[in-house]
Amino acid sequence: MSIVTEPELTSRLFTKDEFFLMADMGWFENQRVEFIQGRIVDMAPVSNIHSIVVSLVQNALNRVFDTRFWIRPQMALDFTDAFIVPDIAVVEGSPRSHIAKGKKNPESAALVVEVSERSLTYDRGNKAKLCAAAGILDYWVVVLANRQVEVFRNPQAVEGDNGGFAYTECTVYEGGDSITPLAAPNASIPVADLLP
Secondary structure, three states, rough: OOOOOOOOOOOOOOHHHHHHHHHOOOOOOOOOEEOOOOOOEEOOOOOOOHHHHHHHHHHHHHHHHOOOOEEEOOOOOOOOOOEEOOEEEEOOOHHHHHHHOOOOOOOOOOEEEEEOOOOHHHHOOHHHHEEEEOOOOOEEEEEEEEEOEEEEEEEEOOOOOOOOEEEEEEEEEOOOOOOOOOOOOOOHHHHHHHOO
């Protein structure tokens, strides 16, 4: 009698070039995906309240950042080993100043904001680590369930847990508070303006 064994299953990581080729071929049409360290990650669908809050955040940021910055809603950032789509990224330069870069997305941002409805663990965890590793100095998470904004700052390399980067400061702001973005030090944004 012969014994039949199951074949060992293996998975493979993709390169960023392979990810972009798949995207150009339409593999992710009408899908929300991010590329994180070789893996293609499905993102949760966006609800109406999520979209409303993204618009509120964009409006508030447009009031405090001048034309030296571009407020990018749900557009990609291209990090070394990740291709993420934050809810809001504030990048230096105008949209026209990025035309010369062609298809290349910005590689950094002065501020990244995530609106967290169903993705709080990911936004506080892996996404925060990716932004810290990319040198994003100001990372905000609008926590809809608590009606708060968590502001993460001071990214540092960390020891243990396979190394990596993390934010060493987190301040929680409530509805009556105001936040000053690092890249707009003379501005003050009421947290209430960021909440539905």
